[in-house]
Amino acid sequence: MSLVIGTQEWVDAAMQELNTSQTYKEAAKKWEGDMYVIIEPEGSFKHRIIGYFDLWHGECRSASVVKDESDKSPQYKISGSYGVMKQLLAKQLDPVKAMMTGKLKVKGNMGQIMRMPRAALEFTNCVSEVDAVFPE
Amino acid sequence: MWYFVAPEVVFGEDALSHLAELQGRSAFIVTDQNMVKLGFVDRVKEQLDKAGIATAHVFDGVEPDPSLDTVKKGSTMMRQLEPDWVVAVGGGSVMDAAKAMRVEYVRPDISAEEINPLTMGLDLSARCKLVCVSTTSGTGAEATWIVVLSDTQAQTKLGLGSRDVMADIAIVDPALAASMPAWVTADTGMDVLTHGIEGFTSTFKNDISDGLCIKAIQLVFQYLPRAVANGDDTEAREKMHNAACIAGLGFGNSMAALAHSLGHALGSVFHVPHGRAVGLYLPYSIEFIGEGREDLWDEIAHAIRTNVPADASAASVLAEVIRDLARSIKQPLSVREAGIPSGEFDSAIAKLVDNAVADSQLVSTLRVPSEAETEKLFRYAYEGKSIDF
Numbered sequence A: 001m002s003l004v005i006g007t008q009e010w011v012d013a014a015m016q017e018l019n020t021s022q023t024y025k026e027a028a029k030k031w032e033g034d035m036y037v038i039i040e041p042e043g044s045f046k047h048r049i050i051g052y053f054d055l056w057h058g059e060c061r062s063a064s065v066v067k068d069e070s071d072k073s074p075q076y077k078i079s080g081s082y083g084v085m086k087q088l089l090a091k092q093l094d095p096v097k098a099m100m101t102g103k104l105k106v107k108g109n110m111g112q113i114m115r116m117p118r119a120a121l122e123f124t125n126c127v128s129e130v131d132a133v134f135p136e
Numbered sequence B: 001m002w003y004f005v006a007p008e009v010v011f012g013e014d015a016l017s018h019l020a021e022l023q024g025r026s027a028f029i030v031t032d033q034n035m036v037k038l039g040f041v042d043r044v045k046e047q048l049d050k051a052g053i054a055t056a057h058v059f060d061g062v063e064p065d066p067s068l069d070t071v072k073k074g075s076t077m078m079r080q081l082e083p084d085w086v087v088a089v090g091g092g093s094v095m096d097a098a099k100a101m102r103v104e105y106v107r108p109d110i111s112a113e114e115i116n117p118l119t120m121g122l123d124l125s126a127r128c129k130l131v132c133v134s135t136t137s138g139t140g141a142e143a144t145w146i147v148v149l150s151d152t153q154a155q156t157k158l159g160l161g162s163r164d165v166m167a168d169i170a171i172v173d174p175a176l177a178a179s180m181p182a183w184v185t186a187d188t189g190m191d192v193l194t195h196g197i198e199g200f201t202s203t204f205k206n207d208i209s210d211g212l213c214i215k216a217i218q219l220v221f222q223y224l225p226r227a228v229a230n231g232d233d234t235e236a237r238e239k240m241h242n243a244a245c246i247a248g249l250g251f252g253n254s255m256a257a258l259a260h261s262l263g264h265a266l267g268s269v270f271h272v273p274h275g276r277a278v279g280l281y282l283p284y285s286i287e288f289i290g291e292g293r294e295d296l297w298d299e300i301a302h303a304i305r306t307n308v309p310a311d312a313s314a315a316s317v318l319a320e321v322i323r324d325l326a327r328s329i330k331q332p333l334s335v336r337e338a339g340i341p342s343g344e345f346d347s348a349i350a351k352l353v354d355n356a357v358a359d360s361q362l363v364s365t366l367r368v369p370s371e372a373e374t375e376k377l378f379r380y381a382y383e384g385k386s387i388d389f
Helices: A008-020 A022-027 A082-089 A095-100 A110-115 A117-129 B015-021 B033-037 B040-050 B068-081 B092-106 B182-201 B207-229 B234-251 B258-270 B274-303 B314-328 B342-358 B360-364 B371-383
Strands: A035-040 A049-056 A059-066 A076-081 A105-107 B008-011 B026-030 B054-059 B085-090 B129-134 B146-151 B156-161 B169-172
Touching (some): A008 A117, A049 A117, A076 A082, A082 A095, A082 A117, A110 A117, A110 B156, B008 B015, B008 B234, B015 B129, B026 B092, B040 B054, B040 B085, B054 B068, B068 B146, B085 B092, B092 B129, B092 B146, B129 B234, B156 B258, B156 B342, B156 B360, B182 B207, B182 B234, B182 B274, B182 B314, B207 B274, B207 B314, B258 B274, B258 B342, B342 B371
Parallel strands (some): A035 A076, B008 B169, B026 B085, B129 B169
Antiparallel strands (some): A035 A049, A049 A059, B146 B156
């Protein structure tokens, strides 16, 4: 059954995906820093969804849905519009290409990202793996 | 959606004279001591003089596999001298260092290690333009937005890049590469081949870059053995110089892949020349990706008029053809042949795997190896054993 994006069940499933992916574990084994995944409203989709993930050395230590962006101060933020996120979840858009063409915005310590580019990629892949639908 | 980015390319005999047409105030020349000794820097200055551009400074301290510290030294000088042109004269190390120095000069808020393809709008050329004068026929750095730097403390190579760091002008004058010794010609030529093949088979391959990659591969098979065998073969020299730039334009817009990740790792630990390292791993990478993309290997084999028997794998056939080429130009076919003692290799294996797994080029590899597979790849290539997993 598909989970609804923006719910605790959704971030829990993403966390589980991260913690069971050997590929993520290896790619992110030196990664240190928490992350927001932000889905921006677009068109008739009026929600702003923020998922928070505490990432440390290839593990996701906790995950939650955040109502207000100022609730936490993560070191990294990945954000994209509803349309872009929908394409990613449907595997119609490659996450790296999305990042490199600016459709997915990445903010944070770019020095660390460039030392572990696959960590960011595999994180996005894992989150995209969750069978999920957008809220009405 | 994707982008194809390229500089203005001035190529062929006397291309260097294009520098006399530039407009500007002062140029900061980035180079190495060998280029100064060979008189290439004087030739560049002569053309800049004709253009009425003063030479603000010649920074000749770029080492092979340039470090973040070297970039910092150059950019600090640039900030004092405020040039409106950076002129890189050399091979890939010099050109990559110059790209990074310009970033730190124009955008002091960004350090070289932060250069990344995700942050756009650096707007470098409005303040300072970059011209890359290529003196080797390999890296194609004059036509790519890739920057490879070394973090000497961490013993690792950083695969950085941004479309914004692309040179404004690339000068591809074959006379500047005519004095390369045979071994450099061979090393750099294998780099061209690796760029062509990986650019054509990366996950970012695209219609615009495909033709460039294929043309570069064809030129390498046709002219590299001639250029290595006889340095006075001016036609072969010119074709290889063009091939390097063409491959740069190709793979620079579709990315490299696994052979580069492995080669960067080897180079960062054992300082094997870049082209030799990536060329060595190329056939192993093809075998590893293998039958997953037979169509692509078959297309390359067809382009170089190599027959793939009906009962054979195109990946295996292509890997062997590449080994034949490498053998003919006296390139090592294994890491052992490259002169790395087995004890030193064994001691470094964990570091090699760590570096390869973290390398940015793995992002665009058709089949990404796990850590265990990466170690096996290194061990097989050490022994010269074809990949069977």
